Amino acid sequence: MSLNRVLRRCTTATAALAATAAACLLAPAPATASTPGSGVALPPPHAGFDYQIGGAYTPPAGVRVVSRDHAAAPAPGLYNLCYVNAFQAQPGAEKEWDKDLLLRDGDGDVVYDGEWGEAVLDIRTANKRQRIAAKVNGWIDGCANKGFQAVEPDNYDTYTRFPDLLQASHAKAFIKLLSAHAHREGLAVAQKNTPDLAASRAETGLDFAVAEECGEWNECGIYTDAFGAHVLVVEYSAKGLRTACSGWGDRLSIVRRDVGVSPAGSAEYLRQTC
Structure with a gap:
């Protein structure tokens, strides 16, 4: 399973984006944002959140939103995100x-x-995007059949790591195929990371965001500008959690997890909130 993008920062980010991110950190966020997926249910904002893509376990008290791998079952009675590795092979x-x-x-x-x-x-050609989407959409169908409410397609930002081969336009064209299919299945679709494409959410059909380390890297405001309060934040350091909580703890769903996103009961397990 692809776990998270910790330590992986986009080396192609521009100074302008960094300045925008820093400014956005200080700006108030709107409470809501428009939703491309008509009729789909979004995760409740500012709710208890747990990130369980490394292994499912009983959610702690107060948790209302959970993300789990597509091979797992959703947590009963909660809002569940279904994680799929969409842009890279396991x-x-x-x-x-x-x-x-x-x-x-x-x-x-x-x-x-x-x-x-x-x-x-x-994902560079329309034909290949269609064929890859057919496989990923099969996983999305499984998510819907199991009772998940949303899908979390990971590695939207792969193009930033291979700029000589992939472009943002390829990523956007591919995620549009997945979001359209997920919406037909009644699932909301999360934008996973990729702050530089957050402003394209209406074009790509993405409904809310899952942002790893936006506190660590002063990017949370970029996501709230696009998605309002519908941003789920995952931090992996004490510093990142402090920053996210101090700037956004009264409006976003925020959790700190261990880097391996280990299940409860394991020696590496760590979970903290604001």
Whole structure:
């Protein structure tokens, strides 16, 4: 399973974006934002949140929103996000994909996201996007059948790590296929990270955001500008939690987890809130 993007910062971010992020951190956020997915239910804002993509467990008291891997079952009685790795293959799962759907470099070698050992999917053409979406949409169908209320497609930001091969336009075109399908299944769709594309949420059909380390990197305001209070924040450091809570603790859903997003009962498990 691809867990999170901790330590992975977009090296192509511009100074202008950084300045915008810092300014947004100080600006008040609107309480609500328009919703591209007509008729879908969004997670309640400023609610207890738990990030369980590394393994499901009984949610702590006060939790109303949970994110779990698509192989897991939703938590009864709560708002559940269904995590899918949409832009990269799971570690060791390359054989589950047609060979031509794996991104290749100029030498013909499969391109890997080295930090996680995940082969990158080739979303550069409309035909390949349609074929990749068909597989991912099958997972989304499973999410809907299990009773999840939303889907969290991970690695929307893959293009930022391979700028010589992938473009933002490829990512937006692909996520539009997933969001349209999810909406037909009655599921809301989260924008996972990728602050530089938050302003495109109406174009891409994304309904709310899951932002890792927006407190750590002063990016929370970028997400609230686009999604209002419908932002779920995951931090992995004490500093990030302090910043997120001090700036946004009265309006956003915020949780700190251990880097491995370990299930409760394991030695690495850590969960803190504002």
